[in-house]
Amino acid sequence: MIKSLTLHNRKHQVIRAITANNRDLDPIARERKFAAMAESPYRFFRGTSHLFWQDMYNDWRFALFGGVEGTQTWIQGDAHVYNFGAFANHDGDVIYGLDDFDDAIVSDYQYDLWRLAVSLVLDCRANGRFDESAQADALDALAGRYLDAATQWDQDDLGREVHFTADNAGKPLKSFLKKVAKKKGRLRMLNKWTRFQKNGKRVFDTANPKLKRLSPQARKTFMDAFEAYRDTRDDTSDFFAVKDVVRRIKAGTGSMGTPRYYALIEGPDGGHDDDIILDIKQQDGPSICQAMDADERAAYEAAYDNEGVRHARAFRALAEHPDRYLGWLAMDGAIFSVRERSPFKDDFPTDKLDKEKHLRKMAALWGDVLATEHKRASRTLNPDNPFQFEQSLQRLIVGREGRFRRLVSAIARHYAACVEQDYRTFLAAFVDATEDDERGDMV
Structure with missing residues (x-):
């Protein structure tokens, strides 16, 4: 009896939460x-x-510098340093910014900033080259640059495009983006994921362990769903003609196991070397929804017709120029987002960072990018007062900047320590125990 009363502790909370969250995944x-x-x-x-x-x-601390209507915006919802990346904009320029909107939702800006700050600490510790002092400096740079960008505005901002490119980025991002532009591209992407059949048709290369061929019935189901997606587009010409489709497997971390497809469609010139790969991914809703109470969840469900609509709306709000293929489709009782896979998709290799000044520069850049996209997204929510977000943060924080930066730093360091403790719990409960069982089976 007494033992059962001790189940409300961190270890059991973590084990129960991980079990419940992954219950619907198949064993593999x-x-x-x-x-x-x-x-x-x-x-x-x-x-x-x-x-x-x-x-x-x-957490009550979000009320210190937010928690009001004016500090609400579209947030990325799963902000961490590897959810920033390189991709091409509508002009074909290689830019750097947020590149994943699966968990995006309207909420308080601080959640993104806190989660990003925690990821910065964990990534630094995985890197192994930066001590506590270097991490503290990077956190200060992240929060400080976010605050600088988020509390500044000008009427000209409404017509100004803000890109983070090799032309306006310093080291080490500048060299990374130049390398991406030089080494990646549409043809290189197609050569990685596709091959030519004997009849000269380009198809996906299912020798790639990350791709899996569909059964005839699954392909028919997909094609029927894709046709309905095409009908929602302004352009239903051969530009959207499907040349091949496969399952995409072994992708992501949190999203691993989520049903996902790649579709190869005809490019604008009708040749083989300008084909487009569409990334089609099941959308089950942001993780934040699991923490909502009944009233909040009801309001969320009333706001969007389905998860594909929410994803597309978030993408358009946060991204400067979402691709022309952005949309959604329904298949097998589920909703899938549709977007182009960028030929320049790449992650900045934080494991290569070895200088403290470069770490601080990247931290400041992440803060700048996040603030810029939060500001842009907030204007879709407040068309009558497009600078409400910036004005609200200025009223709440100017004169208290030091306290703001210290709070972000404290949350990041303390929660990173909690994550490391939870990680050890996870290993003991789900990894080491499984290995012990396997060894027992072999005895």
Whole structure:
């Protein structure tokens, strides 16, 4: 009896939450996801966003510098340093910014900033080159630059495009973006994921272990769903003609096991070398929803017709120029987002950072990018007062900047320590125990 009363502790909360969150995954997908999460506390953090929301959603500290209508915007919802990346904009320029909107939702800006700051600490510790002092300086740079960008505005901002490119980025991002532009491109992407049949048709290369051929019935189901998606587009010409489709597997960390497809469609010139790859991914709703009470969940469900609509709306709000293929489709009782896979898709290799000044510059840049996209997204919510977000943050924080930066730093360091503790719990409950069982079976 007494033992049962002690179940309300962190260890049991973590085990129960991870079990419940991964219950619907098939055994193979669950094994792959857990193997990825076991690689490091940071990978574990990426695979357990539900724990972050369970812990942080009702944290009273968000009322110190927000928690009011004016500090609401579209947030990315799963902010971490590897959800920023390189991709091409509508002009073909290689830019750097947020590149994942699966968990995007309207909420308080601080959740993104806090989660990003926690990821910075965990990533630094995985890197192994930066001590506590260097991490503290990077956190200060992140929060300080976010605050600088988020509290400044000008009437000309409404017509100004803000890109983070090799032309306006310093080291080390500048060299990274130049390398991406030089080494990547549409043809290189197509050569990675596709091959030519003997008849000269380009199709996906299912020798790639990350691709899986569909059965005839599954292909028909997909094609029927894709036709309905095409009908929602302004352009239903051969530009959207499907040349091949496959399952995309072994992708992501938190999303590993989520049904996902790649579709190869005809490019604008009708040749082989300008074909487009569409990334089509099941949308089950942001992890934050698990922390909402009944009234909040009802309001959320009333706001969007389905998760595809929410994803597309968030993408258009946060991204400067969402691709022309952005949309959604319904298939097998589920909703899938549709977007182009960028030929320049790449992640900045934080494991290569070895200078403290470069770490600080990247931290400041992440803060700048996040603030810029929060500001842009807030204007879709406040068309009559497009600078409400900036004005609200200025009223709440100017004169208290030091306290703001210290709060972000404290939350990041303390929660990173909690994640590391939860990671050890996860290993003991889900990884080490499984290995012990396997060894027992061999005896």
